[in-house]
Amino acid sequence: MKKFTIATAAASGLAAAVLGLAAPAVAAPSSGGNAADTISALEAQGNRVIVNRLSDTPLSQATVVGINPGADIRSTVRDADNDTFYQHVITGKVYYIDVR
Template sequence: MKKFAFASALVGATAAAAIGLAGAAQAAPSGPGNAQQTISELQAQGYNVIVNRTGSAPLDQATVVAVRPGQTFSQTDHRNPGGDLQTTVTGKTVYVDVK
């Protein structure tokens, strides 16, 4: 029984990690462009963008090295008295590494 519980937990953790990484990859704009364009696109999608930069080049001349997911904040409320719960995302954060 313990082996089954461990296997179930492992599968669940792997699935959660895959879903989390897919969300971050989906959020990252693709194609050529400078760091400022990437940051602007992410902000337009509703993300709070935190920039980690190496070097002193202006963002419009810098390149994006990585886009990493940050914390997502949500709120769960009742839609109507005694009814279903509704979860609303109230904030999404993404980290953009540039050089």
């Protein structure tokens, strides 16, 4: 019985550690906003942004007309104690943005 209790506690602790590493879900911004601000916000969240320019307008004056999410970006991360590695954790996303 004592071994079962220890195993259960260890499993619970490991599950909590993995869930603690999970990145909070962030909704993708909608189209219609300022292109430069949208790109900066997405990159600050760890995402990669690929811009499709539909005009010669500078990004500071351009408007986002479409956002399409792409593949997840996966990385290897360490836990808080730096003693365990978790592979293939989603750390960001690729976004394809159309600006005009």
